Amino acid sequence: MPRLVLIDGSSYLFRAFHALPPLTNADGEPTGALFGVVNMLRATLKEAPDYATFVVDASGPTFRNELYPAYKANRPPMPDELRAQVEPMCRIVEALGFTILRVPGVEADDVIGTLALQGAADGIDITISTGDKDFAQLVRVPASGSGRVELVNTMTGSRMDSDEAVMAKFGVRAAQIVDMLALMGDSVDNIPGVPKCGPKTAAKWLAEYGTLDGVIANAGAIKGKIGENLREALPQLPLSRQLATIRTDVALEVAPTGLHLRPRDVDSLRELYARYGFNQALKELDGNGVAGVVEKEPGTARGSGRYTAPVVQDEAPPDPALSAPGEYEAILTRSQLDEWLAKLRAAGEFALDTETDSLDPMRANLVGLSIAVETGRAAYLPLAHDYPGAPAQLDRAAVLAALRPLLEDPAVRKLGQHGKYDLHVLRRHGIDVLGYADDTMLESFVLNSGQRHDMDSLAQRLLGYETIRYEAVAGKGSKQIPFSHVAIDDATRYAAEDADITLRLHRVLAPKLAAEPALERVYRGIEMPLVPVLERIEANGVMVDAEELRRQTADLSRRMLAAQQKATELAGRTFNLDSPKQLCALLFEELKLPALVKTPKGQPSTNEEALEAIADQHELPRVILHYRGLAKLRSTYTEKLPEMVNPHTGRVHTSYHQAGAATGRLASSDPNLQNIPIRTEDGRRIRKAFVAPEGRRLVACDYSQIELRIMAHLSEDDGLLRAFAAGADIHRATAAEVFGRTLEEVTSNERRAAKAINFGLMYGMSAFGLARNLGIGRGEAQDYIATYFSRYPGVRDYMERTRQQAREQGFVETVFGRRLYLDFIHKGNQAQRAGAERAAINAPMQGTAADIIKRAMVDIDGWLAGQGGAALMILQVHDELVFEVDAGFVDTLLREVPARMAAAAELRVPLVVDSGTGMNWDEAH
Incomplete structure (x- = not known):
């Protein structure tokens, strides 16, 4: 049967504008x-429709x-950047051979609706290419002699071709879509509906009463506030239905069979593709590319016109094969399992994902496991679904015994998305995974750390694929069920998709990394080897002294009460120190202190x-700050840490995030150990609660002034290089230069000022x-x-050189080649541009420091593996590593670890590591 493709050009233009980066x-x-639109059209042409x-x-x-x-009164005007693309879009569309239809007095939806029903009546299968849900009202299955009407979302690969498909998506039949839209209303198009009536409520009413007229007739029977809203909206519902109905009777000058594709205007296309930088399309046009295969195009960030865009920053709708729905099966028999085991072994590489009953990997039990060896096909192994009526599993x-030889074989490559979690889960079930070779989250992170790296975002951005969300199969909020209660058919769709999408993402990301050798070295040499190291550190955990924390909680509580009493005395009345509203009234209305810092709303x-800004004008702000500091320590650490002790291990297990900071620095959570305020005595006391078990000690090894040393390396400033080579106190040496003193004459205040200058300039601090x-x-x-810059001119030159590089390239690099892209470096907003310049100066230092300690961790982990458990790496905090060590092994570790840390990079100045040991973390400093 012939096929007509009706392209909703207006919808795709807007969607592409908002979905794709600003090229x-x-x-x-x-x-x-x-x-985006051009690539969608190329994909359509590849399918060779009749019309x-x-x-x-x-x-x-x-x-x-x-x-x-x-x-549509609420719709904002079309952005200038989008308006500028309408005319060239039309030129390319026509040059590709498409007829462009626009009919005054109606919308594109009505033209498409009319052509769809006319064509279907003439025996033509109709594909409406759109992302607009309103078109679901047109879906038709073919009757005798007529054609099908289906919807295809080219950006996500989803297809809707039957009443069942519409029902699965919206909860109503195609014939009920208009009534549903009328009940819900539409804030974008400004269609009035029933206030607070969402899709679930509308679908429920239509399931009960059949049509909008039925709902209107039974409005008096609907209880509660939503019933009141319905009855108040009754007068406008017929109008809402009329507005939401797509017309199918528009008088058109062309029939569906008159919409043949014309021959391409190759000369015009060549000119347009060259002008707009669509290189792959240009290759395809000249016979050097594969027709219809959609690849990344080069481009530049909007507004700069000066540098090549980041590798992952200019994504396009991909090869349709990577966007199409997958085929998934549940493995319920031993013969199926054996067949898949043979596939995994023969492939030598497979994607892996686990489903569990907890987000905490140290407590999670395995519910199922998904695998994929080829894109578009995957399987789910349900292992612990225990709902009533669940099939035998x-x-x-x-199953784990059968999988163990593959999972523990380093020659068989495993792929994952945030696979550290899966390594934890499998280790808890007795399998030490080897050969974990690629992680799509980390591939994306290394390519451009400023992007989002979760699977849903990656699939949307790189594949044009909309993944099934967890809430769609397990519910949300108080009604969410554990994954073990999810029906196996639903669990298979969700879980197998994870493995499949992981493999698809790897097929897209791996070539991008291969095209950037420096980034691939960061990925292969630093990030991937670190994954199992972090998994072991997290699994090791650290002991905490719960009794010490309880004592600290009691002391903090007493001092918070004293601060409250002092604040009441200063205010002359009682008030709630935790209430911003009461604080505003007291500080700015009663005490008349100046409001020097405002909220985004101007309050x-x-x-x-804000309190620091006025702390020199009244004692009360300082007391409030003191109270808040105590409260934060109590709520974040002294009260919370004992609750976080794992009942199975008796230890606290933090989670480290490799993709947590754009510069590459590790972040930690649950608990966050990076933010313990060690500059205060109270903060340092928290570290006393991190202890060693009997017979062991804690050893802390910390890089000394590593970012200043990296600054010396990068700037090649003679003064800094000499100071570090001589082993001088760099802050004292700086003070001697700035204040014209000998080293012996430098006072403590002058050294403090020099320290502020040294660190402040690294972070772009102004005068x-x-x-x-x-x-x-x-x-x-x-x-x-x-004076500082006159004494250290190399630093000034480095800063200017780095700013210039950032402006020209759009990114800066660490010593090892990691990149940080600077989206705001060409912004007209001075504050945003200045922030980007500060980041450009600091990121190479902070990022290099992160790379160095990661390299050290990988090396040290390999050495510890041969020490029979005499020492464990248990914490990484900024530039510091903490170990739990047998008392008799401390001297060996103190010889070995600092030397390995110092050898993690070859800089123009030596890397120095300070070490200490004790029964607790504080003593080890």
């Missing part, structure tokens, strides 16, 4: 939306505006910055910031900075 061509013309047309909205009002003048112990702020930090005048601070 421009070499001349600075915006191309992002244009790029096709590109339908867009005509300018001017439509009949809906006459019915309801407020129709293979024995978990037997006086009472955050830490104003330095003045506030040191409590001196801005002019004096500016003189300090000027």
Whole structure:
């Protein structure tokens, strides 16, 4: 049967504009939306339809505006960047051979609706290419002699071709879609509906009463507030239905069979593709590419016109094969399992994902496991689904025994998405996974750390694929069920998709890394080897002294009470120190203190910055800050840590996040050990509660001034290089240079000022910031900075060189080649641009420090593996590693670990490591 493709051009233009990054061509013309639409059209042409047309909205009002003048009144005007792409889009569409249809007085939806029903009646299968849910009202299965009407979302690969498919998506039949839309209303199009009536409520009413007219007739029987809302909305519901109905009777000058594709205008296409930088399309046009295969195009960030965009920053709808729905099966018999085991062994590489009953990997029990060896096909192994009526499943112990040879074979490559979690789960079930070779989260992170790296976002961005969300199969909120209660058919769709999408993502990301050798070295040499190391550190955990924490909680509580009493005395009345509203009234209305910091809504702020700004004008803000500091320590650490002790291990297990910070630094959570405020005595006391078991000690090894040493290496400043080579106190040496003293003459205040300058300049601190930090005048601070740069001219040159590199390339690099892309480096907003420049200066130092300690951790982990458990690496905090060590092994570790840490990078200055030991973490400093 012939097929007609009706392309909803208006919908795709807007969706591509918002879905794709802000690309421009070499001349600075915006191309992002244009790029998305063109790739969609190329994919359509690859399918070779018999007829096709590109339908867009005509300018001017439509009949809906006459019915309801407020129709679409809420829509903002088209952005200038998008408007600029409409005309070139139309030129390319016509050059590709499509007829463009726009009919005054109606919308593109009505033109498409009319052609769809006309064509279906003439025996033509209709594909409506759109992402607009309203078109579901047109879905038709073929009757005798007529054609099918189906919806295809080219951006996600989803297809809707039957009443069952519409019901699965929306909970109503295709014939009920208009009534559903009328009940829900539409805030975007400004269609009035029933307030607070969402899709579930609308579907429930229509299931009970059949049609909108049925709902209206029974409005008096619907109870509660939603019933009141319905009855108040009754007068406008017929209008809402009329506005939501797609017309199918528009007078058109062309019939469906008149919409043949014309021959391509190759010369025009070549000119347009070249102008807008669509290189793959250009290759395809000239016979050097594969027709219809959609690949990444080069581009530039909007507004710059100066540098090649980041590798992952200019994604396009991919090869349709990677966007299509997958085929998944549940493995319920031993013969199925054996067949899949043979596939896994023969492939030598497979994607893996686990399903469990907990987000905490140290407590999670395995419910099922999914595997994939080829894109588009995957399987789910249910192992512990225990809902009433669940089918018989293979024995978990037997399955794991069958999988063990593969999972523990380093020659068989395993792929995952955030696979560290899966390694934990399998280790808890007795399997030590070897050969974990690729992680799509980390591939994405290394390519561009500024992107989102969760599977849902990656699938949308790289594959144009909308994944099944966990809530869709397990529910959400108080009604969420454990995964073991999810029906196996639903669990298979969700879980097998995870393995399949992981494999698809790897097929897209791996070539991108291979095209960037420096980034691939970061990925292969630093990030991937670190995954099992972090898994072991997390599994090792650390002991905490719960009794010591309880004592600290009691002491903090007493001091918080004293601070409350002091605050009450200063205020002359009682008030709630935890209430921003009461604080605002007291500080700014009663005490008349200046509101120097405002909230985004322009109200006086009472955050830490705001209170610090007025702490010199009244004693009360300082007391409130003191109270808050105590409260935070109590709630975050002394009260919480004892509750976080794992009942099976008796230890606290933090989680480390490799993709947590754009610079590459590790982040930690549950608990977050990076933020213990060690500059205060109370913060340092927290570390006393991290203890060694009997017969063991804690050893802390910390890089000394590593970022300053990296600054010396990068800047090649002679003064800094000499100071570090001589082993001098760098802050004292800086003070001697800035203040014209000998090292012996430098005072403690001068050293403090020099320290502020050294670290402040690394973070882009201005004279104003330095003045506030040191409590001196801005002019004096500016003189300090000027003197510093005169003594260390290499630092000044490095900073300017780095800013220039950032402006030209759009990114900066660490010593090892890790990149940080700077999206705001060309922004017109001065504050955003200045922030990007500060990041450009600091990121190479902070990122290199992160790379160095990661390299050290991998090396040390390999050495510890041969020590028979005499020492465990248990914590990484910023530039520090903490070990739990047999008392008799401490000396060996103190010889070996600092040397390995110092050898983790070859810089122009030596890396120095400070070490200490004790019964608790505080003593080890």
